[in-house]
Amino acid sequence: MLKSNTDKRSRLIEAAVMLTYRHGFGATSLADIAREADVPLGNIYYYFKTKDEIGEAIVERRLERFRAFTQRLSALSPKERLEAFVQMTIESAPELAKSGCPVGTFCSEIHKGGGPLTEKASHLFAGTLDWMEAQFAGLGKGADSRKLAIHLLSALQGMSVLAHTLRDPGLVATEVEGLKEWLRGL
């Protein structure tokens, strides 16, 4: 019973993560999520009281994924970790061109609403920035670390917006090459 419980809940979140990434949070209906997860519409409300609660679950799932990803980099040096992070964006260039950055597009959309989800969504960027800052600090960048983290994330976000809007995955490789050179020169 607990198993099927978490199974369904997890399937719902996974479906919500994917559909929201592809079509946006507002454009994804609970019926869409239920169908994708193969769960009856009304049953969603046993797991989530409101649609916004699903939004919170999406944020948490993405945070978990991010933590899992950075943990896999724990054996590397700070500089190698940062390089691995930007390398990841090259590998996901096709998805970036199709739907943009999963974190950036979600945050942008949610922040236009101004509702209670806004604060929760901010954690996604804040968490990424904190991790990047820690890597730059590990590189000996001291007080500049935060600024460098913002600069790096900003560059990746801009690249994603353009690759998405111009539907050009090749743009990712070009911009990332410049970023890697920038990282090496630090």
Add this chain to the structure above:
Amino acid sequence: MLKSNTDKRSRLIEAAVMLTYRHGFGATSLADIAREADVPLGNIYYYFKTKDEIGEAIVERRLERFRAFTQRLSALSPKERLEAFVQMTIESAPELAKSGCPVGTFCSEIHKGGGPLTEKASHLFAGTLDWMEAQFAGLGKGADSRKLAIHLLSALQGMSVLAHTLRDPGLVATEVEGLKEWLRGL
């Protein structure tokens, strides 16, 4: 009769531009636009057959504004024009932190839908890129001009996404400073 006609139509577009910028295109209803423009709801359909047609009008209005802006820079040198462009983002830092880049957030949202508006919205970025490319070409950058244009627009978009999501207008000044230095060094 023609006057009041264009008046109303123009008021509707202006209201749509503003509300869509603040809350997103999908989250803005025709009723919202009608109320803001002080036009009865049903009367919208005399000017626009569908909501998507309002989206197209939004794109066109923004393109006009962009052309008007670049025309005001015609007396300057190519480098001064680019500097004026990035300077503009500093002046609009408060709005950027509140609602993001008007062009970037609109394009991001529309591109998730995949509808017929998508192509139209692309013109916004394409037009900006073409203009930037022409300035870099005027600087003697030749074949590198397109890449430089993409890099500049990408940096501005990334900055906007972060300023928006972190609600931090101060971030704009910091990033633009780096961009201005980059421009001077070209």
Add this chain to the structure above:
DNA sequence: GTCTATAGGCAGATAGAC
């Protein structure tokens, strides 16, 4: 050209049987 009233559909959310 302008406006009111409303159709028709789909969204989020709930009730209640099982």
Add this chain to the structure above:
DNA sequence: GTCTATCTGCCTATAGAC
């Protein structure tokens, strides 16, 4: 815990009087 049926409200779009 699960699922069907349904409520309520808002959305886009239309009909039709003026």
